[in-house]
Amino acid sequence: MSNTAKIRRQGGAAVFSIPPALLKMLGVDVGAELTLVVDNGQLVATPLKPKRKYSLSELLEGSDEMIELSREAAGWESGAPVGNEIL
Numbered sequence: 001m002s003n004t005a006k007i008r009r010q011g012g013a014a015v016f017s018i019p020p021a022l023l024k025m026l027g028v029d030v031g032a033e034l035t036l037v038v039d040n041g042q043l044v045a046t047p048l049k050p051k052r053k054y055s056l057s058e059l060l061e062g063s064d065e066m067i068e069l070s071r072e073a074a075g076w077e078s079g080a081p082v083g084n085e086i087l
Contacts, residue, residue, distance in 0.1 A: 003019050003021075003022060005017055005018070005019075026045070026047050027047060028047045032047055032048070033047070033048040034046060034047055034048065035047075035048060
C-alpha cells in the first residue's frame with residue numbers, strides 16, 4: 001500500500017498525517033508512540049510495545065498465598081526473642 005503525505009508546519013514542529021489504513025496496518029491508534037529511524041534515506045516508523053493491560057483476575061492471582069504469609073509474619077512481630085535479636 002502506498003500513500004503520500006505532505007509535511008506542514010504546526011507550531012514549531014513539522015508534521016504529517018498518517019492515514020487510518022496505515023495505522024491499522026501498524027496495529028496502533030491515535031496516541032501510540034512510534035520509534036522513528038532513518039534507514040538508507042527512508043523514514044521507518046516502528047510502534048513501541050504498548051504497556052500490557054492486566055485483568056483484575058491476573059492482578060489478584062497469588063493473593064491468597066500473600067494472606068497466609070501476612071498471617072505468619074504477624075506472629076513473628078509479637079513473638080518473644082529466641083537468640084540475640086535487637087528489637
